[in-house]
Amino acid sequence: xxxxxxxxxxxxxxxxxxxxxxxxxxxxxxxxxxxxxxxxxxxxxxxxxxxxxxxxxxxxxxxxxxxxxxxxxxxxxxxxxxxxxxxxxxxxxxxxxxxxxxxxxxxxxxxxxxxxxxxxxxxxxxxxxxxxxxxxxxxxxxxxxxxxxxxxxxxxxxxxxxxxxxxxxxxxxxxxxxxxxxxxxxxxxxxxxxxxxxxxxxxxxxxxxxxxxxxxxxxxxxxxxxxxxxxxxxxxxxxxxxxxxxxxxxxxxxxxxxxxxxxxxxxxxxxxxxxxxxxxxxxxxxxxxxxxxxxxxxxxxxxxxxxxxxxxxxxxxxxxxxxxxxxxxxxxxxxxxxxxxxxxxxxxxxxxxxxxxxxxxxxxxxxxxxxxxxxxxxxxxxxxxxxxxxxxxxxxxxxxxxxxxxxxxxxxxxxxxxxxxxxxxxxxxxxxxxxxxxxxxxxxxxxxxxxxxxxxxxxxxxxxx
Amino acid sequence: xxxxxxxxxxxxxxxxxxxxxxxxxxxxxxxxxxxxxxxxxxxxxxxxxxxxxxxxxxxxxxxxxxxxxxxxxxxxxxxxxxxxxxxxxxxxxxxxxxxxxxxxxxxxxxxxxxxxxxxxxxxxxxxxxxxxxxxxxxxxxxxxxxxxxxxxxxxxxxxxxxxxxxxxxxxxxxxxxxxxxxxxxxxxxxxxxxxxxxxxxxxxxxxxxxxxxxxxxxxxxxxxxxxxxxxxxxxxxxxxxxxxxxxxxxxxxxxxxxxxxxxxxxxxxxxxxxxxxxxxxxxxxxxxxxxxxxxxxxxxxxxxxxxxxxxxxxxxxxxxxxxxxxxxxxxxxxxxxxxxxxxxxxxxxxxxxxxxxxxxxxxxxxxxxxxxxxxxxxxxxxxxxxxxxxxxxxxxxxxxxxxxxxxxxxxxxxxxxxxxxxxxxxxxxxxxxxxxxxxxxxxxxxxxxxxxxxxxxxxxxxxxxxxxxxxxxxxxxxx
Numbered sequence: 011x012x013x014x015x016x017x018x019x020x021x022x023x024x025x026x027x028x029x030x031x032x033x034x035x036x037x038x039x040x041x042x043x044x045x046x047x048x049x050x051x052x053x054x055x056x057x058x059x060x061x062x063x064x065x066x067x068x069x070x071x072x073x074x075x076x077x078x079x080x081x082x083x084x085x086x087x088x089x090x091x092x093x094x095x096x097x098x099x100x101x102x103x104x105x106x107x108x109x110x111x112x113x114x115x116x117x118x119x120x121x122x123x124x125x126x127x128x129x130x131x132x133x134x135x136x137x138x139x140x141x142x143x144x145x146x147x148x149x150x151x152x153x154x155x156x157x158x159x160x161x162x163x164x165x166x167x168x169x170x171x172x173x174x175x176x177x178x179x180x181x182x183x184x185x186x187x188x189x190x191x192x193x194x195x196x197x198x199x200x201x202x203x204x205x206x207x208x209x210x211x212x213x214x215x216x217x218x219x220x221x222x223x224x225x226x227x228x229x230x231x232x233x234x235x236x237x238x239x240x241x242x243x244x245x246x247x248x249x250x251x252x253x254x255x256x257x258x259x260x261x262x263x264x265x266x267x268x269x270x271x272x273x274x275x276x277x278x279x280x281x282x283x284x285x286x287x288x289x290x291x292x293x294x295x296x297x298x299x300x301x302x303x304x305x306x307x308x309x310x311x312x313x314x315x316x317x318x319x320x321x322x323x324x325x326x327x328x329x330x331x332x333x334x335x336x337x338x339x340x341x342x343x344x345x346x347x348x349x350x351x352x353x354x355x356x357x358x359x360x361x362x363x364x365x366x367x368x369x370x371x372x373x374x375x376x377x378x379x380x381x382x383x384x385x386x387x388x389x390x391x392x393x394x395x396x397x398x399x400x401x402x403x404x405x406x407x408x409x410x411x412x413x414x415x416x417x418x419x420x421x422x423x424x425x426x427x428x429x430x431x432x433x434x435x436x437x438x439x440x441x442x443x444x445x446x447x448x449x450x451x452x453x454x455x456x457x458x459x460x461x462x463x464x465x466x467x468x469x470x471x472x473x474x475x
Numbered sequence: 476x477x478x479x480x481x482x483x484x485x486x487x488x489x490x491x492x493x494x495x496x497x498x499x500x501x502x503x504x505x506x507x508x509x510x511x512x513x514x515x516x517x518x519x520x521x522x523x524x525x526x527x528x529x530x531x532x533x534x535x536x537x538x539x540x541x542x543x544x545x546x547x548x549x550x551x552x553x554x555x556x557x558x559x560x561x562x563x564x565x566x567x568x569x570x571x572x573x574x575x576x577x578x579x580x581x582x583x584x585x586x587x588x589x590x591x592x593x594x595x596x597x598x599x600x601x602x603x604x605x606x607x608x609x610x611x612x613x614x615x616x617x618x619x620x621x622x623x624x625x626x627x628x629x630x631x632x633x634x635x636x637x638x639x640x641x642x643x644x645x646x647x648x649x650x651x652x653x654x655x656x657x658x659x660x661x662x663x664x665x666x667x668x669x670x671x672x673x674x675x676x677x678x679x680x681x682x683x684x685x686x687x688x689x690x691x692x693x694x695x696x697x698x699x700x701x702x703x704x705x706x707x708x709x710x711x712x713x714x715x716x717x718x719x720x721x722x723x724x725x726x727x728x729x730x731x732x733x734x735x736x737x738x739x740x741x742x743x744x745x746x747x748x749x750x751x752x753x754x755x756x757x758x759x760x761x762x763x764x765x766x767x768x769x770x771x772x773x774x775x776x777x778x779x780x781x782x783x784x785x786x787x788x789x790x791x792x793x794x795x796x797x798x799x800x801x802x803x804x805x806x807x808x809x810x811x812x813x814x815x816x817x818x819x820x821x822x823x824x825x826x827x828x829x830x831x832x833x834x835x836x837x838x839x840x841x842x843x844x845x846x847x848x849x850x851x852x853x854x855x856x857x858x859x860x861x862x863x864x865x866x867x868x869x870x871x872x873x874x875x876x877x878x879x880x881x882x883x884x885x886x887x888x889x890x891x892x893x894x895x896x897x898x899x900x901x902x903x904x905x906x907x908x909x910x911x912x913x914x915x916x917x918x919x920x921x922x923x924x925x926x927x928x929x930x931x932x933x934x935x936x937x938x939x940x941x942x943x944x945x946x947x948x949x950x951x952x953x954x
Contacts, residue, residue, distance in 0.1 A: 013605050216627045258492055301527055313528040314513040323533075351515055355508050362504055369497040373490050385493060392500050396507065403511040 012070050019067050020321045023060055030056035030112060031081040031356040034363035037105055038370075043441075050104040054092060057112045063083065064119040064325060064349075071326035077122065084118050084133065091140050095434075101149055103371070103437040109364045110430050113415035114423075116357060120345050121418055123204050123325050124337050128418050135420040136427075143431040151442070152434025156207070157379045163208035164228045170197040172202075196421035198244040200237060203429060205232060205248060206255070206386035213259035214379040222256055222265065237285050240286065243397055243409035249273060255386045294407035307333065311340050311402045314347035315354075322350030337418035339410050344400045357416070358399060366391040368433055375440045384436045387429045520592045531595065538597040540564065541616030543576055543586055545625045546653075546840060552577045552587065552663075556612070568625070568662045571632050573625060574657040574684040575838070578666045585684070586838055589785050590619040593842045598850050622651035630950050631656045634943040640910075640930040641685035641817045644947060647825035647916060647925045649855040650834030654939070654947075657685040672769050685779035687787040690814035691929055694900025695751040695882075696912045696937070697809030699823065699870065702748055703862060704771045705759050706869055716744040716759075716828075724754035727799040731757040731808065734899055734935065748873045749881025751897065753808045760807030761800060769794045775823055775861055782858060783818075785834055790819040809900060821927035823861065826913045827874070828894075828922035831867035833858040875919050882937040886945050891952045893917040895944065897924075897936030908932050913940035917948050924951045 033053045035337070037046045065081040088111045095107050114136060121129035150156070174197050212225045229252040236245035253269030280287045289304045297305030310333040317328060330336050330344035337344075346354040368388030375381040394411055401408035412419050414426035522528060539562060543552040551572050555563045564579055566572065577585020579594075587594070597604070597614040607614050624644075631642040631654045644654040659681045661669060673681050692878065706713050720739035724731045731753050739752045747755035754822060773779065777790050792813040794806060803812030818836070826833040835858040842850040862870070874894035877883045882897040895915020902910055911933040916925040926944045933939040 013608055014601065017601055017604075099933075235922045254496055258496070261492060298525075306527075309525070309527060312514075312518070313522050313525065313530060315511065316519045316522045317528070317530045319519065327533070329529050346511075346515070348712050351512055355512065358504060358508060362501060365500060368496060369493055373493050385496075385898075389496065389500075392504075396500070396503065399511075403507070403514065405510050446774055 014068055015294050016067050016324055016327075019063050020324055020350065023063050023067075024321055024350055024356075026056050026059040026063065027353055027356045030060065031359045031363075034105065034109065034360055038363075039061055040367070043101075043103065046104070046317055050108060053105075053108045053112075057088075057108065057115065058085075060112070061088070061115040061119065065122075067325045068119070068122060068366035071324075077126075080122065080130070080133070087133070087140070088115055094144065098144060099434065099438060101441050102147060102434045105367050106364060106430055106437070109360050110415065110427070112360060113357070116345065117416040117418075117423075119325070120341060120348075120416065121337060123348065124331060124341075124344060125418075128337060132418055132420075132423065136423055139424040139427045142424075146428060147435035147438055150432055151438055156300055157211055157214055158454050160208060160211040163204045163211065167204040167208065168228070168231055168235065170201050171232060171239070173197070175235055175239045175344045196419070198239075198241055199421040199425040200231070200428075202244075202247065202251075202390050202425060203387070203432070205229075206251065206383055206390060208261070209252060209255045210382035210386060213255070213382060217260045219376065222260065225252070237280070240284075241410075242280070242287065243411035246397065246409060247390060247393055247411070249276075251386055251390050254389045256408040257394070258385050259354075259382055290407045290409075294404060297404065307335065307340070308402075308404055308408060310334065311343040312404060314340075315351070315403060316348050318347040320350055320351060320352050322346070322348050324348060334378075338412050339398060339408075339417070341400050341417045342399050342415050345416070356404040358395070361392065361395045361414075362431075371433065371437050371440055374444075375436065377439065378444050380436050380439055386435060391426070391429060405456065444469060477702045485632060516685060523592050526587075528669060531591075534595040537614060538595055538616040539613040539847070540579065541597075542618045543590070543594070544618060545623045545628075546621060547625055549625050551621065551623070552579075554616075560612075564663075568628075569662045569664060570660040571628060571656075573660040573663055574686070575628070575655040576621075576663065578663040580666055581670050584682070585785075586619065586621060590648040590740045590839055590842075593617050593619055593850070597844070599844045599846060600848075603846060617850055618843045618845065620840045620843060621838050622653060623655070623838070624653045627654040627950060628656060630654075630947055631943070632658075634946050635930065636770075638930045638933055639679070640928070640933075641689055641877070642947070643686045643817050643821045643927050643945065644951075645821055645825055645836060645925050646834075647828035647873075647922050648834065650825070650836045650858070651840070651855070652836055652838050655684075655686050655838075657683070657689070665738070683787075685817065685929070687783075687816055689816055689929075690788055690790070691817070691910055691912075692811075692900040692902055693809040693813055693815040693820060694898030694910065694912050695753075695809055695817070696820055696896050696898035696900075696914050697813060698748060698756055698809070699827070699896050699914075700761075700771070700775060700872075701756055701760060701807040702744075702873060703775075703866060703870060704763055704768050705744075706866060707771065708762075708764060708767060713744050716747070718742045718747055718752070718755040718758060720747075720752050720754045722754065724804075726757070726761060726800060726804060729804050731804055745873060745876050746880075748896075749876040749879075751882050752876075756808050757804040760803045763803070763807070765794050765796050765798050765803065776819065776859075778817075781819075781900070785838060787818055788816055790815040809898060812840060817929050819926045820912075820914050820948045821925060822858075824895075824916060824927060825925045826861040827867050827870045828916040828925050829867075830864045831860055831862040833861050859882040871919055874915060878915070882935075883941050885937065885941040886915070886948070889917075889945065889949065889952075891917045891948065892919040893944075893948060894922075895941075897941060899935040902932075909934060911939035913944045914937045917952070924948060 030053055033049050037049050040046050068077050091111055092107060095102055117372060118129060121132055209225060213221060232248050233245045253266060257266040281291060292300060293304040293308050297308045301309050314330050314333055317323060325348050328347040330347050333343055334339045342354060345357060365388050368384055372381050372384035375384060391414060393413055397409045397411045398413045400406040412422040415423060523531060540554045542550050545551055550567055552564060552566050555565050555910050575585055577587040579587040583591055594616050597616050597766030599615055604614050627644050631644065635642060635656060635658050639658050642654060642656040645652045659679050661673060661681050684720060720742055722733050722736045722738040733753045739750045742752055742755055772792055772794060781787055792806060802811060806813055822833055822836060835856045837853060839853055841852045844850055871894050874896055875892065877896055878886045878893045883895050886893045893915055895913055899909040900912060911930040912937050914927040916922040925945055928940040928943050930939050
């Protein structure tokens with residue numbers, strides 16, 4: 011009986027997440043949030059089924075009843091997040107919130123499997139983060155002075171990173187975090203958001219060469235501090251996000267090419283200068299030749315990914331804990347091993363659908379500042395996913411960043427949640443803009459029709475493309 | 476009005492850039508996803524067999540190791556489980572298949588290593604697994620059905636007797652390996668007990684599979700390669716070749732003797748090959764274009780990795796413009812620094828037998844679950860064309876003459892026509908001891924079986940290796 015459940019559940023879990031993923035993309039057929047409603051409800055059902063069947067397997071495999079209780083708590087959290095959000099922000103975007111909950115639940119499942127203790131810790135951090143995050147869309151929508159805090163963002167960002175550089179504790183050869191009262195902070199995570207706000211507000215009013223030069227200096231300062239802290243993954247994210255944002259803000263391809271050339275040059279210099287960069291490149295090129303040291307992590311990750319096959323070995327059936335740092339930087343490999351390649355590919359597609367939604371919001375926003383923020387946060391998110399998945403699969407050299415929502419780590423999950431709630435706020439702003447436009451139009455038309463003295467029933471659509 | 480138009484155009488332009496970035500990342504991700512899946516699926520076996528991969532142990536703990544069968548259905552290796560659940564790997568034929576099948580403790584070797592991934596996996600039906608669960612047993616691992624033929628292996632094994640050496644029997648049309656014997660051998664049932672002795676004994680290298688890993692001077696069997704090169708360089712005039720042999724050939728300081736100093740008298744190309752005349756071939760060797768010769772060696776897979784699924788050593792011989800006359804004279808008669816594995820010689824011979832096309836040699840026919848449903852079927856696969864059909868035809872005729880009137884007459888007069896080449900490779904500078912070689916196939920008109928034999932230190936190929944080939948071929952074509 012147990013075996014039937016655990017063996018068959020592999021296929022069902024894959025099916026459920028595939029259905030969820032399909033819904034993500036089918037939603038883009040509709041222009042209006044109203045038309046997507048049924049799809050969102052179906053997504054919630056698929057999400058519930060994935061989460062439930064994973065925990066069913068966990069309970070059968072371990073025979074421990076406390077996992078059941080933990081499951082119930084998670085279910086309550088995820089359910090109330092979706093419900094509360096719908097109540098507080100009836101005009102919010104449900105794809106973003108659904109994807110957030112779907113990815114969080116995958117994170118809970120895989121963390122429970124890897125380390126129950128850490129999963130519980132993560133659960134509390136997520137709960138707190140969601141409570142904080144729920145208020146964010148309101149503030150984004152109402153605090154208009156956010157546009158003018160350019161130098162505040164830059165100041166806080168550089169200060170926070172600088173403090174780590176000076177006082178930070180060394181984790182795996184990089185100075186990236188410091189502890190206050192037993193809680194470990196990794197400021198580079200939060201500063202990502204501040205940085206996007208900084209660039210967006212700097213380019214809000216003007217986008218001439220002087221602006222570009224000025225922001226480049228500040229961006230360079232961020233990147234250099236991170237490089238000095240040996241947090242190369244974050245440095246790379248800041249750099250790439252900056253280049254893309256300048257490109258969009260100025261509308262000039264030249265900056266993209268300059269950025270690419272500069273990045274390539276910097277990569278070569280970093281390779282020449284730093285031994286730890288050389289080690290990682292070596293581990294990328296031929297991990298099996300240095301399997302005992304530099305290549306150990308990546309080869310273990312590859313063992314994990316390949317051993318699962320399309321449908322995975324099943325939860326608790328593999329050996330993902332053989333991969334060092336599996337809960338943080340290599341969580342993707344653990345998912346691929348036990349839940350299967352198809353499942354992990356669906357997971358990536360869900361991330362992509364969130365990204366596409368961000369870009370979609372950015373496209374439609376009229377306000378330059380908000381538009382740049384939506385774009386910047388979207389790129390930050392997807393580039394981070396790219397770095398961690400690509401690093402774990404040997405598509406690119408390892409950089410040591412976390413997989414947002416899935417990986418263990420308070421700073422990471424809090425930051426990503428804040429990012430997504432900011433995007434929710436932007437989405438609401440965009441709908442407001444749409445309403446305003448529709449009203450204006452209506453007003454104009456009404457004048458016209460009054461002249462003609464005939465009325466037509468007005469379309470109930472809230473916005474028109 | 477004009478202003479708003481410009482505004483929308485500007486906005487469209489801006490949108491185009493955001494869309495470009497979106498597509499850039501979507502494409503990048505699809506590339507990465509494709510790469511990840513492709514890598515994971517194609518490298519699964521290799522990664523699973525890596526000794527750093529702890530996931531093997533999970534499978535080993537979960538499934539009992541599968542059975543290895545001969546082509547005829549006889550078990551060559553199976554796992555017996557006693558009442559306490561203790562597993563013992565049993566090899567019913569003991570020493571006979573020691574190198575071909577190998578062992579699975581103290582590391583893995585032979586088919587046990589090559590097919591490890593299949594043997595430790597279990598694809599049996601779910602109901603079967605449930606039954607095993609209920610009975611508190613491990614799941615039965617998948618079985619591997621090999622191409623090995625127990626009868627041929629037995630004959631080859633017995634024929635080698637007390638000698639050290641190697642025998643490989645294959646099907647030139649498919650690449651299936653029917654027998655693979657290496658001596659000295661060992662009893663894989665006892666591997667645990669005798670391991671330390673085997674490791675200490677550096678002299679006789681018992682654990683070496685001489686078929687695929689043994690590197691020998693090829694002796695006169697190498698004249699196959701020399702003859703092929705000569706034909707390639709003189710396609711129209713090779714048949715007009717004439718040589719007067721007086722038992723030795725001198726060029727500068729270097730002197731080449733015919734085997735036991737025999738004078739072969741007047742020879743054409745066919746006779747020189749059939750009689751294995753060293754003097755004639757040394758003179759041919761000096762005429763050859765060394766750069767082209769080097770290319771031919773590469774065509775015949777010397778000095779390179781082989782695309783085979785078992786462990787092997789590379790055969791070595793480099794000839795180029797810098798090779799001296801003396802070195803060439805030695806090389807063309809298979810002496811000097813040339814080293815070849817019986818496997819490689821068998822592959823070259825097989826290609827001649829199969830109209831120039833080499834089939835990839837293989838040992839595993841298919842993988843089945845314990846309840847006989849097929850998990851994976853391996854089918855014949857062409858490896859590479861080593862020579863043209865015409866060249867293969869000419870080589871076959873030359874090799875037929877070896878049996879009819881040359882050094883391989885002990886194979887003449889059988890119910891089938893054989894073709895082959897003998898060799899007596901001198902491996903010692905001081906003494907005249909030699910390894911006895913034979914490589915050949917039968918029937919010459921429609922080759923079914925290809926045999927390569929080496930007997931270390933036995934003497935001449937014609938006297939010692941050919942009779943073994945005859946016993947094997949007789950068994951193959953017995954009514």
